[in-house]
Amino acid sequence: MISRAFAEWAPKPPPEIVTRLLVDGLGCAVAAARAGEGQPALTVARALGGPPEATVLPGPARVSAPAAAFVNGVLVHALGRDPVHGSGLVHPTAVVLPVAFAVGEEVSASGAEIVAAAGAGMELLCRLGAAVPPEFHRRGLHATSACGVFGAALTAARLYALDPETTRHALGIAGSQAGGRVERARGGTVEQAHPGFAAQSGVIAARLAEAGLTGPRDVLDGDFGLYRALLGEVPDAAAVTEGLGEVWEIEQVAVKPYAACRMVHAALDAAALVRRGLPAVPIVSVEVELHPVALPLVTGRAPSTPHEARHSLAWNVAAVLLDGKADPAHDIDVRRPDIRALAARVTAKPGPGDAARSVAEQPARVTLRLADGTRHEGFVPRPSGGPADPGLDGLVRAKAGLGRAADLLADLAALPSLRPVLRALEEEQG
Template identity: 50%
Template structure:
């Protein structure tokens, strides 16, 4: 059974190659940055309020805060914090936000059990491999069914991270995976509305995974056929054919942790290749928004239903989140502002009529790239100007992943902008996370995050 094999590997993982550990700390650093950004802007306030209300024994802290809650409650808040700005990392093969489900479980249960920094980091790597591999076993299959792959795959990742840190044996860890399967879900219905449910999905996944591991520890059982049996997660939740065996293929030899991309822009990952192509065109010709007659893009078939869904108004987004999932609006804002930032997707910004007018002039063709998943697809645009010129722009794939990784300096600059702290503080925090494997426990990182959160007032404190 795949669940049994995956559990045995995760529990037995002892030596993690240096490049894999380094990749994991890069992603944890990025996750702390997006969480601090959400804390600063108040983007995850409802989840934090509810987590505080759930309370429980003082096992784990909320990122950037001083209070301690039960591990499941802390994970609900922290998973929402990491993902609330939709600026967190993405594994292209599974189109899954891995850190948003790995970090909350690893640090919550790590604090609960008093695990060392090395134990937390190793558990995180097991979680990264699980989330990425489960999602990539059915590329776009969950999305095509109308489900968020991050939550579907995330419950398994969080369950296995928790099982390892709680000291479960392989049989109970496999049961935890089976139990987690009954909590997999996450509707994409938010796309056409102003709903904030997508922000909550990683929090739900992290919380549910911890609960699944606790239930298994208490003697509850789950189907070991959750991946490869009838009525399992792929049979039930994937609209596309799946390859469940790929979950365990090459474990310990091929590391998906090193293949996760870090977002340079706070928009849906499936727009990033087009964003890169527009930036390439802008670099070739210094045109302004008022010169643009039309923009035409080539869009991958799996990207179009998410960022070019014409059943909703793509030129007048219903919410900041809807703007991030509108390729026409994002492209129009990019050209108008000559860049994208967190402020681009604020409520006042998405109401700008000049961006709406330009977004209405963005069109696309749905064009597949054989053998290439959507988040790894190339970007191509043709921009027609008012003097008759046509400016072409292209990129081989989006920036931040694959052979176009975000460098350390760019990663720290992103962290600095998200957290709203000086460069020296961002650098110091980066060094703290990068040495997690040498630390006695999670306390040093959590204290450092809390100190950074105090440097910049939150949205609530500003009111």
Template identity: 45%
Template sequence: MTSRDLAAWAGQLTFGDLPGHVRHATTRHLLDGIGNAVAARRLGHGRAGWSVAAALGGPPEARPLTGNQAHSAPAAGMATAVLVHALDFDDTHAGALVHATAVALPAAFAVGQQVRASGAQILTATTVGLETACRLGLASPHGFHSRGLHATGVVGPLAAALVTGTLCGLTVDQLVDAIGIAGSAAGGLLEFLDTDADTKALHPGTATLNGILAARLAAAGAGGPPSVLEGRRGLYAALSARDSDITAVTAGLGSRWEAAAIGIKPYPSCQLMHVTLDAVGAALAGRMVDPARITEIEVHLHPDSIPIVCGPNTGVAAPRSTYDGKFDLPWSVAALIHDGTVDIATYTAESIARAAVLATAAKVRVVESGIGGPAAAAPGHARITLDDGRILHGRVAGSRGTVALPLDDTELRAKFSANCADHPAAGELADRVFALADEPGLSAVLDLAATIAAQN
């Protein structure tokens, strides 16, 4: 069974088995996830997850990232996961279309504190989570989304269960049970796309919570179906609307690393609109164009992206919430034209209420590109027509931050520092994360993150 092969790999993986480039990739994603959580906390996002975690309480096993009060590991993991994903600024694997760090980091940090793991052990467990989440998504690209499910919410519990199980020293049989139990918690409806709901930001939180609980249940003797992946009522048969290739979960496991192929976002919005924002930016070529002079903005979009970022409300009404704006491609394109950038300040209550930006959004015309392959790895094309007949063209081969056009460490540090509001301790925190393998545990990292997040 595939779950046994996955469990056997995860159960025996050591820090020494990780190639240098994989270790570095994992630390990059940890740094990015920490920065996103810090930004969310200092800006007041993720409060519901934080409040519920505090109310759940439990034995003081782990502090949530950016906090000082310890809760049970499941509660701490949930609160951290909601923060990491709250701004939709966290990383994305293009082929799998999953937010791997949003479930791997919270489980590794919470359970790592619980068992007093070293930095090297936490980094190894995080890599297990990243690799598992990406491979589970790759087995059926866009299949869960096509069924109306958030892929991160589907694969997240299984990835978090493996992270937890490896840190807790579960046997291979127990890891198989943990994966099987976690599969029954897989879900995450995309219905939020038609409303102003917060549920997408909560999906990694419930996934992490359920993954940690699944591993604990397995350790206590509960059994899970070993056929949870390929079974006739398993994950893909029940939850994917497209064909699946179960061999993708374990093919090249230990030699080909999907954890090193995860993109880091330059914009705090849905990954599927990033290539369009880059194409529009290329058309503007650094110029500020008077929006009143624009008669049409034509953008070419992958067919899988259109239902996600071009819903019936987009381009005809203001975003229903700040989170809704992150899935409104016409409005986000218009904001880029008006402001010259798309950043955290783009998606505030005041910003999404701007009538002038909505008027420009109404000029966006979406054309289906007909291009195959993963939507998050598609090229972008934009045409901006001005009132004097001039047409500004923008073409990009892919979006910045993806594995094909990655952000380098300097750019990643700049994003991290901005998320930390340029706090003077941000540099020290970044250095410690990049050297996590040498840390005895997480105390110094957690202390710095809490200090930085506390600033106004």
């Protein structure tokens, strides 16, 4: 039922939402490339061979479309700065932008076709995750990977102009590649590659379907489909398809002002708020009130890698209180003694919540006790960077750090192809 609904859907997504997410995602990829991230993925992508169909961001290197989708998916997600859908806890841009760019460039799709395909893929990805929040993560699965292959396959199928039946097969084939185990306790950086895996798998699934391979027709809600196989239960199909084409989940995707898990952003805003005007007195203790669903997912105190640091509530709150920012990029010293010492004094407890909002858009409170006996408190009702943030467009442009390429991408629906954006990007990078 779900596969059929999306395979037959003729989407008309709001172009300003799609292009905002593409601009933010492109900025994330360029920042990661500048920081030297994604080198293992780039090495492998180049070695895979194949025709030079698509650009490795920010250019000018070109590889096959599946290889470009893989490495660009890694780049968008590598620094933990890419957009996130709060209800589904998925990163739609990290999966869909690489497919839209790679296949869009390969087939010389128009800007309008790329926007429509990207919007469809992002919407499917968000809806699949939002139907069961946050069950994938509770079971140690990266929802971006598990759900992402379907968004990637739908995006690629649209750009390859597959008919509904072939598109349904592409989704079925993609289901054989759905996964993404999360095990942060043992370290490793493979999670940053999950969107790349999903993007590449989606492109290959669409190509296989076009070549005649078939897949299960009900790969999402069948007896042994995505939900039952990975979660043990199947949500009502209406939870995924209701309001399709009228209600857009992509409108709820947040832009991340911090390079950290979205579920800790409200706490970081509260920490930044309480830090203003704080006297130069040592901090004795820090108490954070956060939504109870988020707490078990962000409790690491002593990260061993930057990737682990991005998912640690204590580490990021300590970084904001000490530095005024939390941006654990590739070169951060996770052994920094002052942050580790303060993080050890951070405790967390369940805080108030709003049942009408997702776990990633909940309020947070940070309370400090100083050595002079005073108590200081910061509270925010919701994190910055969300869909209701009036400064959202300014945040996107400031984060992206791009010039004409961002201007062109923001108007992608009116362009004859993606090429003007890629050309401008190459010129900006010198």
